[in-house]
Amino acid sequence: MKKVSYSCGLDAAMDVVGGKWKALILWHLHAEPLRFGELRRRVGGISEKMLTQQVRELERNGVLHREVFEQVPPKVIYSLTEFGQTLNAALEPLGEWGHRHMETIEAMPRD
């Protein structure tokens, strides 16, 4: 979180779920809780450092829950909180849109 006040709801929401990975992480947790490694494999392309970092922020923001099992080898399970579920639901139309226009988006000029 960077700002303290927002010009509108979208501004605020983007501050929570913006960035390269957060939305994706939520997305992949929508069906079931996952362990760190499994989450990493599903998100794809994310480094360990980034995943820990993003997941910790999401935890601090009350979007997801982190359950640590005191074992060796370590085991940590991530799941959406209720708050996180409402956020994920709000993200769904955007995901739908992206899905529907995937080809158009892939064909967009990149530089």
Added chain:
Amino acid sequence: MKKVSYSCGLDAAMDVVGGKWKALILWHLHAEPLRFGELRRRVGGISEKMLTQQVRELERNGVLHREVFEQVPPKVIYSLTEFGQTLNAALEPLGEWGHRHMETIEAMPRD
């Protein structure tokens, strides 16, 4: 646009509307076409450079339309394309969510 293929719709959508300003710009254009200066005032806090840059990308991506009037002083009007309108519609639940949880978001730990 950075990627050429996406793991899911949300991934793709975030690539179009991610970043600090783009979603906000779309949002403020939802009701009516606006001139550069007016758009800038409404978005608030954005520099001229950033606005031009973001708006040009959105134009290249077919999200908004840019109409130049060959006058002095210059006049340029921005409006959503139909595509942009579908995107804005998909963004609405997220904006709603942000609006509903504004206080929670503002109270989130920032560092």
Added chain:
DNA sequence: ACAAGTACCCACTATTTTGTAAGTATGAAG
């Protein structure tokens, strides 16, 4: 004895994104 697997942390570097300040053209107003 030794490598493999887990979920990290740390220091460091690279890349990307964002911001700041200045300059441009032209005409109208004072």
Added chain:
DNA sequence: CTTCATACTTACAAAATAGTGGGTACTTGT
């Protein structure tokens, strides 16, 4: 004749974001 306004552009600086390679602790399997 100087200033103001518009919608930019350019060069440069700063800040945010991302990646790399190393290390850790302990257990299980070879």
